[in-house]
Amino acid sequence: MSATARLRILFEHPGIIRLIGAHNALGAKIAAEVGFDGVWSSSLEISASYTLPDASILTMTEYLAQAKAMVRATSIPVIAVCDSGYGNVHNVIHMVREFEAAGVAAVCMEDKIFPKVNSFVPGFQKLAPLEEFASKIRAALDARHDPNFMIIARVEALIAGQGLDEALKRAHAYVAAGADAILIHSAAKTPEQIIEFFNAWDFSAPLIVVPTTYYTITAQELEAFGVKVVIYANHGIRTIVRALRETFSTILDAGTSAHIESEIVPMQQILALQGMPELKQNERLYANGRQPAPANQIETFS
Amino acid sequence: MSATARLRILFEHPGIIRLIGAHNALGAKIAAEVGFDGVWSSSLEISASYTLPDASILTMTEYLAQAKAMVRATSIPVIAVCDSGYGNVHNVIHMVREFEAAGVAAVCMEDKIFPKVNSFVPGFQKLAPLEEFASKIRAALDARHDPNFMIIARVEALIAGQGLDEALKRAHAYVAAGADAILIHSAAKTPEQIIEFFNAWDFSAPLIVVPTTYYTITAQELEAFGVKVVIYANHGIRTIVRALRETFSTILDAGTSAHIESEIVPMQQILALQGMPELKQNERLYANGRQPAPANQIETFS
C-alpha cells in the first residue's frame, strides 16, 4: 500500500494521529520503531542540522532530499513541512510534483510570505493575503496526481497576532479552497488560545496542532476536543543538542569515553539500524563465485 | 588563517589533538563549542544518519556535502573520512581536489578495497595490495594545491587480522610514500594490541588512534605513548540513538512532552545555534526602506 493510502486510512479511522519531527532518515526510522504514526519532516529541524536559520535560507532542494531519505528509511507516512510553498503558485505546483514523486504522503504549507521566518521568532511574522494563499491551495490540489496525497493548510494568524476571527476566517477559506486538513498554529504559553479555536471551529476539515509552547495539554485531551493530529515538531533536535553537549563535554573532560559507554547505544545497534543484517544476508544470498564471510564471523555484530 | 594552516599548527605544537565524530553541521558546531580541536567527518555517522550501511553505499557526493556543511558551520578544522579513496588513483585525485576545494583540512584514506565495509563488522575486511595503496597516497599528495592539506593513511592490518608486522610494514611504506600521518586502527577490546604497535613504531610520522573498543585508555595515556591525535569517532551518533529513543518513547507514552521539557534544550537555544541572532542583527543593519522588527520583540528569543 502506498504511503498516501496509509495516511488517508489513518485520517479515516478513529483516534488521534501522532507525528514526531525529524531531520533525517535516522530520526524517521526511530520514530517508526518507537510507534509513532508518521514523521514530520521539519524545516526547523533540517535547517538546525545545517546550523542555518529556519528562514527560507536552505532551499526546497535540501528539504526535499531529507524528506526523500526519510521515505526510504521507513514505511510510516512522511508529512513534509514546505514553508510557504517556496514562492508563488508556480513554485507550489513544482513543489507538489516533486514531493509526491519522492513518495511523501502529504505537504503542509503555511500562509506566510516568502521568505518566511520560524514561527517561534517574534517580530518577523507576516501573513500572505488570504486569496493569494487560497490560490496556492487550489494550485497544489490540481498539481497532485494521487488524490490521497494530502495538502495541509497551516494557519498562522494566531502566530502573527491577528486574533481568533482572522484565524477562523482563513481556516474556512482554505477549506473552501480544498485543503485536506487545517493546521492551526499557536505559540501561546498555555492551551487557552488554541482551545478557543477548537470551540469555535466547525470541523469542516480535520484539525492539526503543534503543542510546542502549550505542551501541558495531552494527546488524549486534544482528541477529546476533536483534534485529529498532534505533532511534536522539534523535540528530537532539542534532545540531540542537549545530549551531544553532555557526551562531548564528558569525553573531553575525562579524556576517555569510558564513563558514558553504558549511556550510549553500542556500535552493534548502529550497525543494525543501518541495515547491516540485511547486507549480511545478501552477502550469502548472492555469494556465487565468491567465498562469503563465514557465518560465525559475520553474526558477531548483531 | 586557513583551516589547513590551523590544523598544521596543532600538529606542530605539543599536546594531543582531540577530534570528535560528526555527521552534520550541528554536530560540528557543538564540537567546537565544547572545545574539541577538530571534527571527524565520519562515514559511519553519515551513513547511519541515512540508515544505510557504512559499506560504500552512499557515494563521495553525500560525504563531501556533509563535510562542506561542517566547514561552513565552524572554524575548527574538519578532517574527512574518505573510505578507501572511493575507487582507484583517479578517484583519489578527484577526491583530493573536491575535499580541498570544500575547505576541509585533511582527508583520511584506509588501505582496504572498494567497496569497503565498516571496520567493526567482522568477516568483510580485505586489504588492498600495499603498493596499490602507496600509489594512492602519492597521487593524493600530487593532487593537493596546499601543502598544508594533510593526507592521512589509515592502516587496517590489525582490523583484518594480519598482525603487528604487517601493520608496521604498511605504516612504514605509507610514510615512505609521503603520508602526513598514520592512523593505526584496532578493534581489540583492550589497549594491549595498540600499545604493542606504539612500542614498535619509530614515530617517523605522527600517530592517530580511534579508541572505540579499547576505550579505557585515556588521552593523557595516549599522549604519553607519543600519540598525536585521538578520535572519538562514533559517540555522537550512539548518543543520539539512545536519546531519541528515550524522548520519543516518553512523549508517545505520556501523550505530552511535559515530562521531558526540562531535559531538552529550549527552542531559543536551537534558534541561537542556527544563527538567528546574526539574522536579527542583519535585519536592523540592512533595514533601509523597510520597517525592521521592533528591537524589543526580536530580542525575545535570545
Add this chain to the structure above:
Amino acid sequence: MSATARLRILFEHPGIIRLIGAHNALGAKIAAEVGFDGVWSSSLEISASYTLPDASILTMTEYLAQAKAMVRATSIPVIAVCDSGYGNVHNVIHMVREFEAAGVAAVCMEDKIFPKVNSFVPGFQKLAPLEEFASKIRAALDARHDPNFMIIARVEALIAGQGLDEALKRAHAYVAAGADAILIHSAAKTPEQIIEFFNAWDFSAPLIVVPTTYYTITAQELEAFGVKVVIYANHGIRTIVRALRETFSTILDAGTSAHIESEIVPMQQILALQGMPELKQNERLYANGRQPAPANQIETFS
C-alpha cells in the same frame, strides 16, 4: 501508464526500439519531440557534461539526478546506464531501488570491474568474473518492486578483446540469471563482429546494440537480424561540442551574434521548451486576489 509498462509494451510489440543518448532533461525532451521511443541516460554524456572522465569519477548520485530530471521532462521511457553497478551486489541492490523510485524504466549494467573506463578507451577494459556479474543480475532482479522494471545486462567481452565464444557464454549466463535483455557491445569499425554475434545468438533474450563505431548498419538491417533495440548513445554530446565551438567562435570573431541568429532557435522556443506557456496558463488560472499579466502581453513570446 507507468514508464516501465510503456517500455515493456515496446518490447512486446513488433519493430525495433530506437533510443538516443542524453545527459539532461533538455536532451530527453527533444528526443521525445523528434520521435524517439526512449532516452538513454548516458554515463559518457553526463560525465562529458561535467568534463570529467567516464571512469566512475562521478558517482551514482549525479547519474541518478540526471536520470530523474529526464524522467520529469518527458513521458517516453528513460533507460539508465549504470556502469558496472557502482560496486558489488550491495551497491547494485541500492542502485535498483533508487533508479526504480526515480521513475526510470530500466537500468543497464556492464560486466566490467569498478571503477570502469569508457568502452571506447583501449587498454583499460577488464571484465568482472562471470559468476560475480551473474550474482549482480540476480540481486538486481530481487531488488526491484515492479517486474516491468527491466534489468539489462551489457556484455563487454568483445570490447575487452575476449572473442565471440566468451561473449556468447556470458550472454547465455546472464539470461540464465534472469536478465531481461542483453546489450552486446562492440567497438569494431565495421559491423562484421556484431553480425557474427547475431548469427550465433539464440535470441533467448532480446538484443540491444550501440552502433557507435560500426554506424553504417541501419536500424532496418539490425531489425532484420533480430535486434530489438538500437541506441545512438553519444551523438547528442558530439553534436553539441561541434555546434558550441562554431557558435562561440563566430560570435567572438564577429563581435556580434548577428551572423548566427538565423542558425539558432529564437528565445521563444527556449521559453516554450521550459514550459512558459503552462506557467502563463497557471498565472491566469490561479490569479485570485492578484491582477494577472494582461493576456496580450504574456502571449507575446509564444
Add this chain to the structure above:
Amino acid sequence: MSATARLRILFEHPGIIRLIGAHNALGAKIAAEVGFDGVWSSSLEISASYTLPDASILTMTEYLAQAKAMVRATSIPVIAVCDSGYGNVHNVIHMVREFEAAGVAAVCMEDKIFPKVNSFVPGFQKLAPLEEFASKIRAALDARHDPNFMIIARVEALIAGQGLDEALKRAHAYVAAGADAILIHSAAKTPEQIIEFFNAWDFSAPLIVVPTTYYTITAQELEAFGVKVVIYANHGIRTIVRALRETFSTILDAGTSAHIESEIVPMQQILALQGMPELKQNERLYANGRQPAPANQIETFS
C-alpha cells in the same frame, strides 16, 4: 592567481570583456578554449537544461552546483547569475558566502522581486523597491571575504517599461550602495534604447550589457560607447536546441548516424575534453604494483 583577481585585472585593463553564457562545465570549457574572457553561468540556460521555467523554480542549490562545476572545468572567471538574490538580504548574505566559497569570481543580482521571471517574458516584470535592492547590495558587499569578489547590480527598469530616468536613478543608487558594476538590461529590438542610457551615464561604475535582442551592435561599437563587458547570454542553449533537433531527426529518419558523422566531433574529442589524456598519464605515473595499460594502446584515442 585566484579567479577573482583575474577578473579584477580584466576590469582594470583596457578593452571590452567578452563573456558567454553556459549551463554546465562543458560549455564553460569550450568558452575558454574558444577564447572568451569569462563564463556567464546563466539561469536561463541552466533552467532550460532542466526544461523548467526561468522563474525561480530551480533553487540556488542547482544554480550553485552548476557554477561550481564550471569553476572546476576552467581557469577563466565564472560570473554567476543569481536572479534577485533568492529572497531578501538574509538570502543574499548566504548566497554571497556560498558562491564565493565555490570559487565563482562575481555574482549578478537583478532588482526584481522574488520569484522573478526571465526578462524576455513580457507581463511578469516587477521591480523591487529601490532602497530594498540597495540594501541587498550593501549586505552582499559586507558578506564577501575577498574584496575582489565582485557584486554586479542588474538594472531592470528598461525591461519593466519604467523608462530611462528610473534606470539612471537606480543605477546611480546602486553605485552609491557600492555595486562594483552595473548591468543595464534592455529587451528592445534595436540598440537605440541602450545607447540612450550610455549617453546619459556618467560611468561612475563599469557598464555591462546583454545584447540578446539588439544584437546588431558589435563589441567594438559597445567598447566605443564605454561599455566594459558584453555578455552573449543564451546563444549556447539556442545553438544546442537547433543542433540536437537536426541530429536527432536525421538519425531517426535515416536509421543510421552515417550521414552526420562528419558533422559531429569524433568520440576522441569528447574523451579529450573529459580529461582522458590526464587520466592516461596518471595511470602510468601511479602504476606501482600494477601493470599499466601498454602505452601504444592507450595512446589510440587521442
